[in-house]
Amino acid sequence: MSFPAPTIRLAIEKAGKDNLVITQQSGALGGDVLLYSIHQSDAKPHVTITRANDLRDVVGTISFHSLSSKIETTLRGEPIQLKRKDLFADAHSFRHHSVGEMHWKESSFLGSGVILRDSQKRNICRYRKRHGFEMLVPIPDQNFMDLVVVTGFAAAEYRRRSNKDWDEVLKETIKDIAGV
Numbered sequence: 001m002s003f004p005a006p007t008i009r010l011a012i013e014k015a016g017k018d019n020l021v022i023t024q025q026s027g028a029l030g031g032d033v034l035l036y037s038i039h040q041s042d043a044k045p046h047v048t049i050t051r052a053n054d055l056r057d058v059v060g061t062i063s064f065h066s067l068s069s070k071i072e073t074t075l076r077g078e079p080i081q082l083k084r085k086d087l088f089a090d091a092h093s094f095r096h097h098s099v100g101e102m103h104w105k106e107s108s109f110l111g112s113g114v115i116l117r118d119s120q121k122r123n124i125c126r127y128r129k130r131h132g133f134e135m136l137v138p139i140p141d142q143n144f145m146d147l148v149v150v151t152g153f154a155a156a157e158y159r160r161r162s163n164k165d166w167d168e169v170l171k172e173t174i175k176d177i178a179g180v
Contacts, residue, residue: 006126006134010035010149021052022132022149036149045074047157049150060150064158071154075147082154091117092155096147104155114155116148127152 009025015037022036034052036059041048045061063072071082071092082092082104091105100119104127107113113128125148126134133152139145 006136007138008133008135008145009131010133010135012038012132012153038153047153049153059146062150062154062157064161069158071158073150073154075150080147080151082151082158092151092158094151098143099147102151104152106159114152114159116152124148125152127156129156 010022011025011032012020012022015021018040020038020040021034022038023032023034025032037050037052037055039048039050040046044063046064047062049059049061051057051059059076061074065072069084069087069092073080073082073094075096080094080096082094084092091103093101093103095101102116102118102124104114104116107115107126107128113126115123115127116125118124123136125136128134133149135145135148139148
């Protein structure tokens with residue numbers, strides 16, 4: 001599958017034990033711009049995303065459920081639920097009044113990425129662990145970028161957590177079979 005050249009790249013970098021930052025990569029001449037700060041927690045909300053220049057300005061929150069694939073997010077206090085259409089679906093769908101229905105689809109079975117698609121199946125954004133967010137269409141405004149970052153980080157983090165859970169189940173199964 002080929003993708004258009006990204007219009008905006010957002011890199012995610014570690015900034016302490018439970019913190020990450022998202023920067024907009026502007027190229028060699030413009031320098032990077034710090035946009036978001038991400039704080040992770042064991043308690044709900046599991047993730048809080050704020051503006052990097054004002055940590056009191058909460059852009060969104062993310063909470064995961066241990067027995068469900070639903071992801072509860074908020075965008076500036078407004079609830080947005082990401083959910084799979086069925087047990088075997090490879091995408092988390094959500095609906096928002098500004099964009100209608102969209103979904104973050106897993107980019108491959110073994111890969112570490114997700115792709116945001118709109119209801120016409122157009123690729124809007126791609127997230128890959130090593131590259132961060134790559135906006136594939138022009139971004140109309142800051143609110144849209146906030147929506148992409150909050151829901152995209154939720155979908156990517158859900159996938160990371162579920163892959164980690166599967167790794168633990170697989171290790172336990174191998175131990176049981178091997179009798180270790």
